[in-house]
Amino acid sequence: MTQQESKILSKCPAEIALKIINGRWKLLILKELFSGTKRFNELQRALSGVTQKVLTQQLRELESDGIINRTVYPEIPPKVEYSLTALGDSLKPLTEVMHDWGINQTKQF
């Protein structure tokens, strides 16, 4: 779902944020990119278990939602770097709140 589609379907602005970060690997991708630009391979290694197809898919969605930049270096072998846009950076407080909330839940057990 693109950001534009989200806006149309959402009955509440909060749902826009939800739809953008919703995806099996998106929070983990964001987490990686908060610490700096990463190559495709670095991401794949960090997100153990993700397949190439799915990682590509999730990255493309984040890209079309304006959250990340994709930079291709026309070399052999190919090199592609991913980084956060300003919009992507602006998600950091949100993920931190979510993180803290999750931590507190875990503690109760």
Place this chain on the structure above:
Amino acid sequence: MTQQESKILSKCPAEIALKIINGRWKLLILKELFSGTKRFNELQRALSGVTQKVLTQQLRELESDGIINRTVYPEIPPKVEYSLTALGDSLKPLTEVMHDWGINQTKQF
């Protein structure tokens, strides 16, 4: 997905929060309950478009995740009230951050 299952599958605490609020109507249900206890019917009217089955489903999930209380009054006709637990209340800051983020995105167009 229950909260317990979420914890097992999550590789990051933030994902726990995500999974709990993830659902077609959950943010909207929370929004309603932030303003106080509501009856089933009130919720259904507020969330225009939701079917009884789905609303029941989403409420049950929130209940089993410890986010809301379900109180049954054994009357005729039946009366069931839903309210937030302390844990549910603790989600308010999170939803506010999401809301504000969504608002800002909307403004750009």
Place this chain on the structure above:
DNA sequence: CCGTATCCCTAGGGATACTG
């Protein structure tokens, strides 16, 4: 190295009808 192309499978959620 960084992707596409297929195929497949499941869970989430919608429509509709029935009930204590």
Place this chain on the structure above:
DNA sequence: CAGTATCCCTAGGGATACGG
């Protein structure tokens, strides 16, 4: 009023294989 019970349909993701 507040639910179940069915049936169905789609999108998200996973496995695997191939390509520039």
